[in-house]
Amino acid sequence: MATATKDTEKEQKIFSVSKSQWYFVRQRLKRNKVGMLSLNYIYFNVLLAIFYPILIASRIADNRPGLERGLGGGANAFPNLRYPAGTDSNGLDSFSRLLAGSETSILVALVATGLAYFIGISLALIAGYYRGRVEEIIMRLSDLFLAFPVLIFLIMMLQIARSPDAGNNPFATTPYIMLVAILIGFFGWPGLTRLVVAQVKQVGSLEFVHAVKIIGASDKRIIFLHIFPNVLSTIITFAALSLGGGIIAEAGLAFLGFSDPINTVSWGVQVQDGLARLAYNPEQVLIPGFTIFFLILAINLFGDALRDALDPRLKE
Amino acid sequence: MEDTDSSSNNHVIEESVSEIEEVFPGSPTSANAEVVIEVRNLRKYFSIQSKSLLFTKTLGYIKAVDGIDLQLFSGEVLGLVGESGCGKSTLSKTIVGLEKPSLGQVWYRDANIHQPIDKVERLQIRRNIQMVFQDPYTSLNPRRLIKDTLEEPLLIHHPEMTKEDRLGAVYKILQQVGLESYHGYRYPHEFSGGQRQRVGLARALIMNPEVILADEPVSALDVSVQASILNLMQDLQSEFNVAIIFIAHDLSVVKHVSNRVAVMYLGRIVEIGPTEEVFDRPSHPYTVSLISAIPFADPTVKKRKVILEGDVPSPVNLPPGCRFSSRCYKVQDRCKEEDPILELKRGNTWSACLFPEDEPVLFFEER
Numbered sequence: 001m002a003t004a005t006k007d008t009e010k011e012q013k014i015f016s017v018s019k020s021q022w023y024f025v026r027q028r029l030k031r032n033k034v035g036m037l038s039l040n041y042i043y044f045n046v047l048l049a050i051f052y053p054i055l056i057a058s059r060i061a062d063n064r065p066g067l068e069r070g071l072g073g074g075a076n077a078f079p080n081l082r083y084p085a086g087t088d089s090n091g092l093d094s095f096s097r098l099l100a101g102s103e104t105s106i107l108v109a110l111v112a113t114g115l116a117y118f119i120g121i122s123l124a125l126i127a128g129y130y131r132g133r134v135e136e137i138i139m140r141l142s143d144l145f146l147a148f149p150v151l152i153f154l155i156m157m158l159q160i161a162r163s164p165d166a167g168n169n170p171f172a173t174t175p176y177i178m179l180v181a182i183l184i185g186f187f188g189w190p191g192l193t194r195l196v197v198a199q200v201k202q203v204g205s206l207e208f209v210h211a212v213k214i215i216g217a218s219d220k221r222i223i224f225l226h227i228f229p230n231v232l233s234t235i236i237t238f239a240a241l242s243l244g245g246g247i248i249a250e251a252g253l254a255f256l257g258f259s260d261p262i263n264t265v266s267w268g269v270q271v272q273d274g275l276a277r278l279a280y281n282p283e284q285v286l287i288p289g290f291t292i293f294f295l296i297l298a299i300n301l302f303g304d305a306l307r308d309a310l311d312p313r314l315k316e
Numbered sequence: 317m318e319d320t321d322s323s324s325n326n327h328v329i330e331e332s333v334s335e336i337e338e339v340f341p342g343s344p345t346s347a348n349a350e351v352v353i354e355v356r357n358l359r360k361y362f363s364i365q366s367k368s369l370l371f372t373k374t375l376g377y378i379k380a381v382d383g384i385d386l387q388l389f390s391g392e393v394l395g396l397v398g399e400s401g402c403g404k405s406t407l408s409k410t411i412v413g414l415e416k417p418s419l420g421q422v423w424y425r426d427a428n429i430h431q432p433i434d435k436v437e438r439l440q441i442r443r444n445i446q447m448v449f450q451d452p453y454t455s456l457n458p459r460r461l462i463k464d465t466l467e468e469p470l471l472i473h474h475p476e477m478t479k480e481d482r483l484g485a486v487y488k489i490l491q492q493v494g495l496e497s498y499h500g501y502r503y504p505h506e507f508s509g510g511q512r513q514r515v516g517l518a519r520a521l522i523m524n525p526e527v528i529l530a531d532e533p534v535s536a537l538d539v540s541v542q543a544s545i546l547n548l549m550q551d552l553q554s555e556f557n558v559a560i561i562f563i564a565h566d567l568s569v570v571k572h573v574s575n576r577v578a579v580m581y582l583g584r585i586v587e588i589g590p591t592e593e594v595f596d597r598p599s600h601p602y603t604v605s606l607i608s609a610i611p612f613a614d615p616t617v618k619k620r621k622v623i624l625e626g627d628v629p630s631p632v633n634l635p636p637g638c639r640f641s642s643r644c645y646k647v648q649d650r651c652k653e654e655d656p657i658l659e660l661k662r663g664n665t666w667s668a669c670l671f672p673e674d675e676p677v678l679f680f681e682e683r
Contacts, residue, residue, distance in 0.1 A: 017501045021459060207455035208465075211519065214412050215469045216442030229459040 028309040035305020038298040045295055049102040056096035076281050085287050088273055097265045104266035108181040109246035115185025120192035125223050128200025142190035150187045157183055158258050176260035184249045192238055199231040233310035240303025244296045251292050267292050340387045341658040341666035342588040349389035352526050352559050358384045358420035360406050376632045380406040382583035393560045395574030397567055403583040404563045408529045412447050443473055446520035450532040452512035456504035462515055463500030469523050493518045494548060510541035521556060529561045546573055567610050571595055579603050582631055582639045589665030599661045599672035601644050607677050618679040646671050
């Protein structure tokens with residue numbers, strides 16, 4: 001009786017599905033303390049970006065300096081208990097603006113990365129799988145995009161999209177911040193494409209891809225079921241860099257004045273606002289600046305941890 | 317090196333092709349054998365190109381496969397031997413349809429492999445010609461369970477099958493190749509090289525094909541594992557009655573498994589015939605040199621020592637006349653002018669040589 005149950009247990013054990021490689025990736029990632037800390041910090045920021053409306057102070061803007069001095073209110077107040085990050089030159093609570101800005105920054109980064117990934121990966125899979133003339137055209141196109149003075153072009157496009165000629169302008173009603181995100185994404189794909197094309201070519205010349213071709217699988221099936229899962233680790237690792245790049249690009253454009261400071265708040269806008277009073281209230285620049293810095297740092301450290309975890313050479 | 321675009325290069329190649337008669341060297345070993353694969357004057361040239369941004373200049377062609385006529389009969393094992401770089405792998409890739417030929421055709425029964433009439437015929441060809449690969453470490457998708465890899469052909473060719481039927485077929489084929497059904501729930505990295513090669517065999521056999529191309533299936537394995545895989549292949553070959561083209565550079569392996577042997581040199585078949593005839597009385601000097609290089613663990617076996625000098629000529633600039641003339645020990649002036657064609661020389665053996673060898677290579681000394 002006892003042996004019988006033992007046998008069925010054993011049978012269940014050998015018939016259980018082996019752990020996929022993602023399981024081992026998760027295990028390795030969990031052991032990386034810096035990576036996990038960074039991941040938690042990113043989670044924290046994302047949660048803030050979602051739930052910030054219940055945290056922000058409902059204070060009316062008061063730009064008269066020195067009012068409510070006991071509680072540290074008024075315009076350009078230093079950080080205090082009531083206003084943890086001080087107030088800006090309009091007397092608005094900087095901490096609330098910081099929380100609201102997280103939404104903008106993260107949203108822009110996600111939309112830009114999503115768009116860049118959609119374009120980049122589609123082109124890379126096509127170029128790497130079909131090769132020949134198709135690859136040549138796509139690679140030269142990516143060269144063209146890499147050689148572009150992107151910042152100047154972005155500014156130009158933003159100005160065109162904002163032109164008052166509302167009748168002919170299809171972007172007249174698009175939120176400014178969406179335009180920024182789409183443009184950053186539209187110029188963000190060439191680096192990714194180059195990286196992924198190389199990977200796709202390498203995986204595509206392996207024997208298991210030949211085997212599936214011989215079986216008679218369609219190109220769609222080979223690309224999505226066989227090649228894509230095998231280049232996924234590269235793509236995921238690159239996502240960290242790309243997200244950080246998106247946040248920085250948005251903040252940079254906002255800092256240069258290409259944003260919508262009336263309707264949206266973002267960390268870049270805050271830095272730009274605080275610049276005028278840098279000598280008197282350096283915290284107005286430093287606090288949003290460091291917020292950007294820490295989030296980018298966390299994303300990059302997590303990206304490193306992910307790359308280590310995905311490296312098949314570190315198998316145990 | 318770039319794959320030649322067959323349409324744009326045809327005129328170049330056609331110039332170099334003089335009128336070649338349609339001869340199919342080699343005779344079947346059994347009387348009622350049908351032809352399953354017919355290779356007709358197959359050529360595969362790769363162009364060597366120098367590339368700048370706008371202009372591409374073709375500097376020459378690597379003649380990987382240079383005019384092969386071959387018939388594969390049902391249920392036989394044809395061994396294909398030759399040194400590295402002689403075009404064995406290119407030939408096999410062209411036969412399964414991974415490479416497009418520069419010239420010539422490959423026919424599976426009455427279907428042109430490279431130009432199937434419709435989707436049905438394409439799938440029919442795909443079902444019946446399978447391949448076993450050399451490297452067991454890259455021939456299985458590392459991200460998929462073995463069961464999923466084996467199920468895939470069934471999904472493509474028999475979409476009407478239920479999940480239970482597919483799993484049943486997977487378990488059955490796993491047991492036939494000497495694995496257990498629970499191995500289907502493992503990933504490739506959990507297997508040894510020999511086990512992976514068994515899975516590769518299972519994948520090739522699950523559609524019950526008529527032809528299998530085995531491209532050096534055991535050369536990446538340990539000798540002890542080699543033997544078990546070879547025996548398994550032989551068992552399965554008779555069980556499934558499948559015709560196998562067995563590519564190897566190890567002559568003793570080929571001798572062990574094959575009914576007929578074809579010897580390749582620089583993109584051509586130089587000798588083809590039944591295994592015993594080719595090994596006992598080789599007629600092409602190249603075959604003689606290959607056989608004299610097999611080590612025998614038997615002191616009573618005496619053999620002629622034929623050691624080739626020099627390297628294989630570049631497949632870009634082939635020597636005029638017989639392509640073996642630069643290394644042949646029997647070379648004469650006529651060899652440098654005349655390119656020999658495959659002719660029936662002795663018994664059922666065909667060879668392409670003007671001065672075929674008459675002497676046996678191996679002697680058995682009486683003690």
